[in-house]
Amino acid sequence: MRLTLQSDYALRALVFLASNPDRLSSIHEISEIYGISEHYMVKIIHRLGGGGFIETIRGRKGGLRLGRPAEQIRIGDVVRFTEEDFAVVSCMQRDRKEGEGSCLLMPDCSLRHTLGEAMDAFLNVLDNRTLADVAGAWERQKLSVALVR
Template identity: 60%
Template sequence: MRLTLHTDYALRTLLYLGARPDTRASIRDIAEAYKISENHLVKVVHRLGQGEFIKTIRGRGGGLILGHPPAEIIIGSVVRFTEEDMMLVDCDGVSSGGRACLLAPDCRLRGVLGEALNAFLSVLDHYTLADLLRPADLTRLFPELGPVRS
């Protein structure tokens, strides 16, 4: 399974904000830190705000902050919320113009892949943003921050 760029950027945004619990960040700050598209990041931030993973504060002194403490942000929940289509195979023909797979009536692949997807998400459900915020790693990745606390 491959996560979309949208989910990748969402996770990166949460890591960036989690590394700076006392600082409000801008979309530009995050885009520059990761060297990613600011335009695409606007959509990601909007979606994260809809899911209450982050808070957006408007006006002077505004910016982005986490919506919950890092220990309460479950990675599996973020992935489920940001991935639009977790379908591993197109048995019903949804993305192929409505032509269902000829094997669909007797094929067990869909069940096996569904089980694999559930296992994948189950592993992600065991981790929170706090688990991913190792201060030494973040200090190395973002030296401009100085020492990072989690």
């Protein structure tokens, strides 16, 4: 399983916001920190806002913050929200038409079931981690870098 750039960048933006809970942040700041296109980050922030993960405050003193506490945002929920397709192989695609890309080994092949189990295990691990869990690790890393300087 490989996450799309959208999921990767969405998680990075959320970790950044969780690591800076006492202030509003900007899309420009997040884009600059991670070296991501600001235009693409706007799209990601908009999508995360629609999902309730991020709250946007408009106006001169506006900015971004988490839509709910980091402890209440499960990584699995973010990944499910940002990923459009969890089909590891073509026979797992939901919108596949009958006969289109059919496997000659079906129904005897159990690969589809095995990969489905693996995907469930992957998502289960992500469901057991919150944004606070992963942002805390980032905060510790930031602190250790600051202490070295």
